[in-house]
Amino acid sequence: MKRKIFLLLCFFTVVFILTACKSNDPGKLAHQAIERNLPGDRPKTENWFRGNTHTHAQFSDENDTNDVPMIAKWYEDAGYNFLVLSEHNDHVLQKKVFSHDEASNTPGFIMVPGNELSETRHHTALGINSFIGGETSLQDGVTKTIAAGGIPILNHPQDPVVTAAAFIATTGLNHLEVVNGGRLQDTPATEILWDSVLSAPNGRIVYAVASDDNHYKKANVGRGWIMVKAPALTSSNILESIRTGNFYATTGIILNEYQVNGKKITIDSRNGDTIKFIGKYGSVLKTVIGGKASYRFRTNDYYVRAKIINAEGKMAWTQPVFTDL
Numbered sequence: 001m002k003r004k005i006f007l008l009l010c011f012f013t014v015v016f017i018l019t020a021c022k023s024n025d026p027g028k029l030a031h032q033a034i035e036r037n038l039p040g041d042r043p044k045t046e047n048w049f050r051g052n053t054h055t056h057a058q059f060s061d062e063n064d065t066n067d068v069p070m071i072a073k074w075y076e077d078a079g080y081n082f083l084v085l086s087e088h089n090d091h092v093l094q095k096k097v098f099s100h101d102e103a104s105n106t107p108g109f110i111m112v113p114g115n116e117l118s119e120t121r122h123h124t125a126l127g128i129n130s131f132i133g134g135e136t137s138l139q140d141g142v143t144k145t146i147a148a149g150g151i152p153i154l155n156h157p158q159d160p161v162v163t164a165a166a167f168i169a170t171t172g173l174n175h176l177e178v179v180n181g182g183r184l185q186d187t188p189a190t191e192i193l194w195d196s197v198l199s200a201p202n203g204r205i206v207y208a209v210a211s212d213d214n215h216y217k218k219a220n221v222g223r224g225w226i227m228v229k230a231p232a233l234t235s236s237n238i239l240e241s242i243r244t245g246n247f248y249a250t251t252g253i254i255l256n257e258y259q260v261n262g263k264k265i266t267i268d269s270r271n272g273d274t275i276k277f278i279g280k281y282g283s284v285l286k287t288v289i290g291g292k293a294s295y296r297f298r299t300n301d302y303y304v305r306a307k308i309i310n311a312e313g314k315m316a317w318t319q320p321v322f323t324d325l
Contacts, residue, residue, distance in 0.1 A: 049228045049238065051082035053126055053153060054116065054177070054211035060091040067216060072103035072111060074218050080225070081233055082110050084126060088118040089133050096131040112235050116155065117141040121162070123173075124153040127239040138162075142172045151175060151243050153209055157193055158186035164196035168203055175242075178249055178317055179210035181223030187315075195282040198303055198320055207242075207319050210249035224251050245319040252314030258306075260321055263297040265304060272308035272316065279304055297323045 052075060057068045068085055075083045085100050092098075092115075099113040114126045121138040128150035135141035142152040154162060154176040167173060178190050197203045210224030228247040230237040241247055248255060256268040267275055268291070275293040277286040280302045286295055295304060305320040 046229045046231050047233075049081040049230055049233055050225055051080060051084070051112070051228060051238065052212050052214070052225050053084045053112075053114070053209055053242075054086050054124055054155060054180070055083060055214045056087055056116075056216060057085055058216050059097070060087065061094045062091075066102075068100045069103045069105075071214075071216060072100070072109070074221050076106065076109040078221050081108060082112050082228075082235075082238055084112045084114040084124070086114045086116040086124050086126075088122075089115040089125075089131070090118045092131075093133055096133070098125075098128055098131045108233065110233060110235060110238075112238060114150070117145070121160070122155045124155055126151040126153055126242065127235065138166075138173075139170050142170055146172050151239065153177065155211075156180040156183050156186065156213065157190045159183055162193070164193055164200060164203070167193065167197050167206075168200060174205065175207050175209055177211055177213075178208035179224035179251055179315075181212040181214065181220060183213075184223070184251075191317075192282060195278070195280070199280045205245070205320060205322060207245040207247075208249045208317050209242075210251060210317075222252075224249070226250070227255070248316055248318045250314075250316035252312070253308045253310060253316035255308070255316065255318075258318055263323070264294055265297075265306065265318075265321060266294045267306055267308065267318070268292050269308050269316075271310055271314070273310045274308070276307045276309075277304055278307055297321075 057071055059066045059068055072083055098115050100111045104110045113128055114124055115132060117123055117125050117132060117135050119135050120141060123141055125132050125145040128145060128148040130148050132144045132148055135144055145152040152173050154173060157176050176194060178194060179187050194206060194208055197206050209226055212220055212223045214220040226247045226249050228238055228241045230241040253272045254270040256270050259266045272291050275288045276284050277295040279285045285304060297304060301323045303320040303322045306318040308316045
């Protein structure tokens with residue numbers, strides 16, 4: 001009798017699973033795959049790591065003084081966990097330097113490989129496994145970055161201006177600098193570009209980065225950075241989280257936590273005093289005064305991202321969450 005009951009339970013379980021799978025259309029399944037990569041939707045064992053993806057040294061083909069360890073120490077002392085020395089590739093075409101492991105000298109700080117591809121439209125080739133040179137266009141640089149195992153990031157999108165149409169037409173480009181430390185005045189225009197790409201009928205998910213774009217000045221440390229959620233401080237873990245959008249961009253706002261659970265976003269900010277939930281084409285869906293807020297997805301939201309600010313002018317941006325309501 002017990003065996004018959006067990007077999008019946010197994011049968012109904014299989015039927016239920018098959019029915020559930022059959023009811024999901026391919027588009028919805030693809031979207032669910034994207035949702036599994038959202039920031040905050042990860043195991044509790046992960047930690048936040050602070051890093052900068054756009055920094056320069058004087059070390060180049062014309063300068064043999066390796067100031068990279070000194071610059072790395074600036075960032076380590078400022079509380080960073082990782083740094084990308086993104087030297088202009090056209091400045092090191094002879095040295096072909098793209099990695100600075102010599103500066104990864106403590107357990108809590110690592111260097112991540114990268115260059116700023118500068119022979120055409122500037123963009124960071126983050127996490128590459130080989131030197132890249134001779135790119136002939138933004139698309140060519142993006143393609144070569146991906147082929148080298150890296151993540152392409154469009155640098156300072158307003159200098160010169162990259163339109164939403166041009167961004168969308170660049171296959172494989174899914175990251176941009178919403179904040180560039182040397183061009184802070186461009187941030188509002190870049191936010192518009194970001195929302196335009198996200199909202200376009202032929203657009204796609206794009207993740208926003210904040211960086212210093214520091215040219216070997218200690219005073220420029222901390223103008224913009226990213227907080228990455230990852231299981232461990234390794235180059236591979238950091239790169240995977242950046243690739244899938246498991247991070248937020250900031251100029252000084254720190255989040256205690258950011259969670260995406262089901263149809264709800266929850267934010268707990270350490271030093272923010274206003275939280276705005278933003279949707280299609282930059283429309284403000286909800287504003288909360290305070291350091292904590294939540295937002296439940298509504299029909300036709302399309303996507304939701306959050307912007308957290310405070311009275312000192314510091315800001316943070318979470319990555320867009322696409323809804324399927």
